Structures are given as structure tokens and as C-alpha cells.
Amino acid sequence: xxxxxxxxxxxxxxxxxRAAHELFVEQGYEATTxxxxxxxxxxxxRTFFRYFASKEEVAFALQxxxxxxxxxxxxxxxxxxSPVQVLRSTLDETWESIGEAIEExxxxxxxxxxxxxxxxxxxxxxxxxxxxxxxEERLAAEIARREGVDLEGDPRPRVLVAAFSGVMRAASRCxxxxxxxxxxxxxxxxxxxxxxxxxxxxxxxxxxxxHTSGAGAHSQLPxxxxxxxxxxxxxxx
Amino acid sequence: xxxxxxxxxxxxxxxxxRAAHELFVEQGYEATTxxxxxxxxxxxxRTFFRYFASKEEVAFALQxxxxxxxxxxxxxxxxxxSPVQVLRSTLDETWESIGEAIEExxxxxxxxxxxxxxxxxxxxxxxxxxxxxxxEERLAAEIARREGVDLEGDPRPRVLVAAFSGVMRAASRCxxxxxxxxxxxxxxxxxxxxxxxxxxxxxxxxxxxxHTSGAGAHSQLPxxxxxxxxxxxxxxx
DNA sequence: GAGGTTAGTGACAGTCGCTGACAATTGACA
DNA sequence: TGTCAATTGTCAGCGACTGTCACTAACCTC
Numbered sequence: 001x002x003x004x005x006x007x008x009x010x011x012x013x014x015x016x017x018r019a020a021h022e023l024f025v026e027q028g029y030e031a032t033t034x035x036x037x038x039x040x041x042x043x044x045x046r047t048f049f050r051y052f053a054s055k056e057e058v059a060f061a062l063q064x065x066x067x068x069x070x071x072x073x074x075x076x077x078x079x080x081x082s083p084v085q086v087l088r089s090t091l092d093e094t095w096e097s098i099g100e101a102i103e104e105x106x107x108x109x110x111x112x113x114x115x116x117x118x119x120x121x122x123x124x125x126x127x128x129x130x131x132x133x134x135x136e137e138r139l140a141a142e143i144a145r146r147e148g149v150d151l152e153g154d155p156r157p158r159v160l161v162a163a164f165s166g167v168m169r170a171a172s173r174c175x176x177x178x179x180x181x182x183x184x185x186x187x188x189x190x191x192x193x194x195x196x197x198x199x200x201x202x203x204x205x206x207x208x209x210x211h212t213s214g215a216g217a218h219s220q221l222p223x224x225x226x227x228x229x230x231x232x233x234x235x236x237x
Numbered sequence: 238x239x240x241x242x243x244x245x246x247x248x249x250x251x252x253x254x255r256a257a258h259e260l261f262v263e264q265g266y267e268a269t270t271x272x273x274x275x276x277x278x279x280x281x282x283r284t285f286f287r288y289f290a291s292k293e294e295v296a297f298a299l300q301x302x303x304x305x306x307x308x309x310x311x312x313x314x315x316x317x318x319s320p321v322q323v324l325r326s327t328l329d330e331t332w333e334s335i336g337e338a339i340e341e342x343x344x345x346x347x348x349x350x351x352x353x354x355x356x357x358x359x360x361x362x363x364x365x366x367x368x369x370x371x372x373e374e375r376l377a378a379e380i381a382r383r384e385g386v387d388l389e390g391d392p393r394p395r396v397l398v399a400a401f402s403g404v405m406r407a408a409s410r411c412x413x414x415x416x417x418x419x420x421x422x423x424x425x426x427x428x429x430x431x432x433x434x435x436x437x438x439x440x441x442x443x444x445x446x447x448h449t450s451g452a453g454a455h456s457q458l459p460x461x462x463x464x465x466x467x468x469x470x471x472x473x474x
Numbered sequence: 475g476a477g478g479t480t481a482g483t484g485a486c487a488g489t490c491g492c493t494g495a496c497a498a499t500t501g502a503c504a
Numbered sequence: 505t506g507t508c509a510a511t512t513g514t515c516a517g518c519g520a521c522t523g524t525c526a527c528t529a530a531c532c533t534c
Contacts, residue, residue, distance in 0.1 A: 005531075008482090240502070271491065
């Protein structure tokens, strides 16, 4: 069904992604020039920039794929469950199938290494965060839709998604700086963090150093039903 | 106490910041070249890059000042109150004095316009988010210190700060896209949003469209003590 | 299957952000 | 006033990115 032209395009695109990933992982993002990438695939520099708007974009080709799939999965999810639960279960649900989609372009370990490169390259960190934010906006819109609330009048969709995404990022950052870079470890870390969201917002953490003085200043958040969750000594990196 | 040399440096730096801000606001960030900025101040391009590592950096000179002051204020805050309260009250406490510090370099309205430029320029959004993240890390460390918990073993400091910052960003984005660009409006928006953090994490938002089915999938967050907060029709932009 | 159409590519020139190296200038201090 | 050190200007160059135009190759039609 796809013409020769179409397939050829797909092939060059994938080749560029793969070559770029290998070079980035091997010698770093900044140290790799676009000329080197195109030399590896044997196309002109101009062609590269027809496929990717910037050198950054090729670095995020797979991350984009992941986000897109996750959002799709949230959209497809049948109604029911609290918003937080929806976000979280969809995570569980999609983890594997997304991995398979990536494997069709680059080996998973390479993708994981690229993830680390992103997390340790300031300019890429910046772009990554912007992508996350754009995703947040779309997620918030979806949550608002499925809960039947007004995205503009009611802050809760954006607030929830902002908090959730923030926690997710914190988790993956923590994972990235750790030793175990397997998919399994990443998954575990994210789950641990998300589950701490409730306890962390509690009034008092009930640990040495916390001065449980009386009423504080301004608005107090509603205290969680499990007010003092001991650290549980979450597996550090 | 400051020598002539020192004062001269400070003056060029401030001039560069001011000229850059004016040009950015006038014709956009991307459309403004570094050559134009240095022409306005009449220094060489090389000098510009000795003061600022990049064109982006001059755009964030004031944001950096703000962050630095806020963090300082948190550090100085006496013990007591829950972590969330500390973050929030410090906000109230510092708002004004920071405004005054900015006025010494550029007029406040110009700074506000620059803020809008940042929020609407993709590459600047990216950098801004990275700065926020770096600030998160420092804030988390500070919270961990004052609560006497271990930043590595206990996820709560990072989780709390991540959630808090995420909400702050959502608020200021919302403010930036609205009509009222005064400092007062910004402050109000941030406060509204922060106060919604608790309710948004509740089990069920209790509004049409929310299907209050039984037990959902995985971990359930502790339900907030005010489980269903009606939207309150927060003032939209 | 020849011939026209269109999409995709390569080559080239040019802009802009940014850096290294070295020379010129200027404030600091004896 | 002369010496030293900090700041600045000049110039040459790299790398990311873009516009333009000619060229090739897949597609479509007759």
C-alpha cells in the first residue's frame, strides 16, 4: 500500500535517527556535528534539515513517539476511576507496547542510553522539559474532557497534570542518575514516586526536624488521610 | 567602596540587559540579533559574550535574580510550619522587595512584557523550564535540610517541590496568556492555583462526567479531607 | 512504455550565534 | 609617572540553519 517513495523516505528517516543516536551516545550530543550524522547515512546536510527542523529534533524523535502513544492510550481509556488513577494505570498499560514500537527503529538499550544523554545535556534537558509541558497541556485538556469540567474555568485539570508530570520527571531524573538503567528499574522508580504524591503533601512529615508548631500562615492543604508516612526507605539509586 | 572599573562594568551589564529587553519586546526574541543589541549599547559583540554566555542568558538575567532572592528567603525562614506552607508564605513575603530590585535595572512593566515574550517563544520556554528545574533541585535540598530528612532516601522533598513548582508554572502560564498583566494579577493567580493543589488530588472531583465507580486500579491516593471542591469558578483569564 | 508531473535531493551561498587568539586600551596602585 | 592587570576590540573561523535553484527519480496518464 505504501509506494516506493514513501518507504524510501521512512528508511532515510530511520537511518538518520539511528545514526544520530549512535553518534550522540558514542561521543556526546554537542560534540557530534550534523555533518557527521549525514556522512554516516550518506545524504546531504540539506536533506537532514528537511527531515528534522533542528539537530535537537532528531534526538527527541523517539521521545515524541512515546509521548504520542501514551496520550493516545489515555484517550482510549474507558471512563471510570479518579483522574490520578487514570494517569497512573495508563502508564502500566502502555509500557510494553511502546517498547516494542521503539525496537523497530533502534535497539532498546541504545534508546535508554540516549535518554541518559538527554538528561545530562543541558540544552537537551531544556527542550525535553518544553516537550513535557506541551504534553501536559494536551493531557490536561483530555482530563478536563473526560471529567466533563471546563479547562479554563476550573484549575484542577492543569493542577493535577502539572503535579503528576512534575513527579514523573523527578522520578525519571532519579532513575537516570542511578546505576540500574533497565526498563524495569525505570518503571519501578516511577511507581514509587507517584505513590508518594499523597503523603508528600501532608501537613507534617512527622520526622525529626519537623517542628510541629501550631497553625501556620496561610491556606493549609487538606491533610492526607495517612498523615505521616515514614520514608519507607525507598530504594535509593 | 566600588572602584570605577567595577561601576563601569555594572553599567555596561545593566545597559545590555535593558537594551536587549527593549529590543526583544519591540521586535521579538528571534528577530533580534546580538549585533543589534551591542549596537544599541555601542560595545563589541565579543564584549556581549563576555557578560552573557549566550543570547538566551541576557533574556533571563532578571528571572535569575528573582529565583535567587526567593531561594534566599526560604533559607532565611525560621523553622516551623509544614513544608507547603513555608513555600507558600515565602512567596507572599518576598513579592514586593524583589519587585524593587528589578526596578533598579529595568522598569517593571518592561520586565512583565519580557516575561510574556519568554512564555511565547519556544526556545525561551525551554530554557526557562530548565532553570525552574535547577531551582527545584535546590529548593528540595533546602526543604530536606530544614525538615531533617534525607534527600536521597526520602522522595518527599523532591515530590513536594516538583508538585509545587509545576503548579506555579501552570499558574503563571495562565496569567501570561490573560489580559491583566499586572503584578497583582500574577500574585492572585498563583495563590488561587496553589490553593487548588489539595482538592485536585482528591479521589473524585464530584462533577458531571466523573463516574464514581468503585475501587479503581492501583494505588489510591489518600483522599483529601475536602473530597469534593466545586470549581468555585475561579476567575478565568 | 514514452512523456509529463511532482516530490525529494544535492550543491552553493549566506546569516547568525558563538569562540579562540592576540593586540589595544584603560583603570588600579605603587 | 610608570607598571601591572583587567577589559575591550578586532579578526578569523566553526557549526547550526535557511533560501534558492538545478537535477534526479518515483509516480501518473495516455
